[in-house]
Amino acid sequence: MITQEYFDSEVRRIIAAAISEDVGDGDHSSLACIPENARGKAKLLVKDKGIIGGVNFAKKVFAYIDKSLRIDVLIEDGTEVTFGDIVMYVEGPSQSILKAERTVLNAMQRMSAIATKTRLYVNLVKGTKTKILDTRKTTPGIRVLEKWAVKIGGGENHRFALYDMIMLKDNHIDFAGGITKAIETTKQYLRETGKDLQIMVEARNLIEVEEILRNDGVYRILLDNFDYEDTRKAVKLIGDKCLIESSGNINETTIRHYAECGVNYISCGALTHSVHNMDLSLKAVN
Template identity: 70%
Template structure:
């Protein structure tokens, strides 16, 4: 997995690029009608129900735009919110607040939607030992925000990108000449490059699981698009030789049943690619 420093670098890039995209050569509306010395205060108002996420990111945005902006927090990331709740106040130069407003709202609305959906899925797994994972099915350019939101909602992060974990899927297996060939080549490559990263291998059948288990060094087996019966057989077959992960169209109606098959993880692209933004507003006080 990526380091905290790498993750923060991703956040810094998101903020820098988003501000560049939104402000360009200046916020001419604010520059034209609000005096440079004017100061103001605004509140982050919740107009929906869910799990709030992005408060700490908002603080980073405000600080980037104007280090003198002050944020007073009333509700923290991961807490449930309802219509009418006030998450924080921000005070300082009025122009600065307005420059940061859209990025803060866009990010928090998206992050809160993901955190809300993740919390819903995580709640469906209560009483089992299974954890819900995100995927790389994220919005280009803001993956760090979306994966952060999954964590806030009670889920866990899968690999961040292609560089921090090896995931040998069906196409890799077919192009490489089979499961054993793919695993053997991967381990040789990692040794040559002196890379200490985990290996996940996708299985399409119980026979493929048996072949994977004949190879050393696999961290987790991805049990992809199996039915419940075969998933239970796969978990029994794998035992404690490595971790297990179910995936493939698993939704709110089926996630509990797959968890009861005994898998360690269930990955769901829906956490990030199928959500509706939580309604939030930044209103002047």
Template identity: 70%
Template sequence: MITQEQFKKEIDIIIKNAIREDVGDGDHSSLACIPGYATGKAKLLVKDNGIVAGVNFACQVFQYVDPNLVIEKFINDGEQIVNGDIVLYVSGNSQSILKAERLVLNAMQRMSAIATKTHEFAKLLRGTNTKILDTRKTTPGIRALEKWAVKIGGGENHRFALYDMVMLKDNHIDFAGGITMAIDKTKAYLKENNLDLKIIVEARDLQEIEEILSNTGVHRILIDNFNYEDTRKAVQMIGDKCQTESSGGITLETAKKYADCGVDFISSGALTHSVYNLDLSLKAV
């Protein structure tokens, strides 16, 4: 997994690039009609129900745009919100508040949607030994935000990217000439390059589970697109030899049934690729 330092760097890049993209050579709407010395105050208003995420990110954005902006927080990341709640107040230079507004709202609306959906999965899995994971099916350029939101919602992060874990999926296996060849080549590569990365291997059927288990050094088996019965059989075959993860179109309707099969993890791309933004707004007061 990536380090805290790497994650912080990703967030810094997102903020810098997003402000560059949105502001360009100036916020001419504000520059045209609001004096540079004007000050004001705005509230971040909730117009929906769910789990809020992105509050700390918003504070970072405001501070990046103008370190003199003052923020009063009333609701923290991960807390339940309802229509009418006020998450925070921001006060200071009016032009600065408006410059930060759209990035704050865009990020928080999406992050809150992801946190809300993740919370629904996590709630379903309570009482089981199964944890919900995200995937790499994220919006290009803001993966760190979306994975942050998953954590806020009560989920766990899978690998961050291609560099912090090895996942041998069907195409890797087919291109490499088979499961055992893919695993052997991977272990040799990691040793050769002095890399300490966990190996996950995808299985498409019970026969492939058997072949994976005949190899050493596998951290987790990805039980992909199995039905409930075969998932239970796979979990029994694997035992405590390595971790287990179910994936493949798992929804809120099916997650608990897969958890009841005994898998350690369920991964769902729907946490990040199939959400509708929560309705938030920033209003002058």
């Protein structure tokens, strides 16, 4: 998994890129009509319901724009909110507040949507041993924020990217010449490079599960698009030999059934690729 140092550097990069994209050579709307020394106060208003996400990110954006801005947080990340709630107040130079506004809102609306969907899925499997994972199906350039939002919602992060876990999916297996060949060459690669990476292998059916189990060194098996019956059979076959993950078009209707099959994890791309942004706004306080 990624280090805190890398996480922090990615957040800084995202903020810098977002402000560069949005502000360019200046917020000329504000520069044109608001005096440089004008001060103001604004509230971040919820116009929806769900789980709020991105509060701590917003604080970092405001600090990046102007360290003199004062933030008064009323509702923390991961809290359930509803229409009319005020998440925070920000006070200071009016031009600075407006310069940060769109980056704060865009990020928080998306992060809140992801946190809300994640919390729903986590609640649906409550009482089972199954944990909810995200995937790499994220928006290019802001993966850190989207995976952060999953954590806020109570889920867990899968591998962050291609470099922090070996994941042998169907195409890797087919290109490598089969499951056993893919695992053997992977273990050889890790020995030669000295890399300490866990190996995860995707199975498309029970026959492939059995072949994976004949190979040592596999940390987790991914059951891809298995039905309930085959998932239960796979869980029985695998036992405690390695961890088990289910994935593939799992939704609100089916997720509890898969969890009750006994899998350790369910990964859902929908947590990040199929959400409807929460409606938030930043309004001046007179």
